[in-house]
Amino acid sequence: MMMFYQFIFLIFAIAPLSTFFHELGHALAAKQVKAEVVTLRIGKGKQLFRIEIRELQIEIFSLFFMGGHTVSSRSPSYKLNELIYITLLGPLLNGIIAFLLILINRIEPFKFIELAIWFNLWLFFVNMIPIRIKDKHTDGYIVYKLLWKQLK
Numbered sequence: 001m002m003m004f005y006q007f008i009f010l011i012f013a014i015a016p017l018s019t020f021f022h023e024l025g026h027a028l029a030a031k032q033v034k035a036e037v038v039t040l041r042i043g044k045g046k047q048l049f050r051i052e053i054r055e056l057q058i059e060i061f062s063l064f065f066m067g068g069h070t071v072s073s074r075s076p077s078y079k080l081n082e083l084i085y086i087t088l089l090g091p092l093l094n095g096i097i098a099f100l101l102i103l104i105n106r107i108e109p110f111k112f113i114e115l116a117i118w119f120n121l122w123l124f125f126v127n128m129i130p131i132r133i134k135d136k137h138t139d140g141y142i143v144y145k146l147l148w149k150q151l152k
Contacts, residue, residue: 006115014116016042016064018094022123023068025093027056029086030072038072080150087142091127094120 020042027038036055043061051058072086098120105113130144131137 002111006111009112010115010119011065014112014119018097018116018120018123019068021097021120022090022094022127023070025089025091026070026086027072028093029089030070031056033078033082033085034074035072036074038070040068040070042068080146083146084143087139087146088128091124091139094127095124098124 020040023040023042027040030038037057038055039057039059041059041061043064044066045062048060048062048064050060070090078086098117101113101117101120105117127139129138130141132141
């Protein structure tokens with residue numbers, strides 16, 4: 001029965017929160033390089049609510065456990081190194097969160113924290129690998145394409 005509760009907690013709490021922090025990494029990086037507008041979206045389906053904090057718009061959708069996406073823009077356009085920075089800060093934030101959770105779990109071990117550690121590590125490593133399947137791709141694939149385009 002505990003495994004069932006862990007699964008539910010993973011789907012409805014850990015995955016959305018980890019995805020939020022992943023997308024927040026992209027958003028913070030975009031703001032740091034002077035993005036004019038940043039929209040952070042969590043989930044799919046019908047929009048539940050929208051919060052606007054300065055030029056950061058956060059939108060939460062009904063299927064909030066179904067991933068996320070961050071879009072930013074500015075004029076003039078981003079430079080290559082800025083695009084790479086924005087792209088990599090999402091997975092790097094997951095790696096930092098996993099590290100902090102490991103430290104917390106050493107002090108006070110708890111199965112749900114361990115689950116969050118593994119999920120954030122998974123987001124970190126998988127997003128660093130350049131993978132594209134149909135119209136879906138990882139952050140690592142975006143960096144690969146940016147660098148490849150620069151080499152041509």
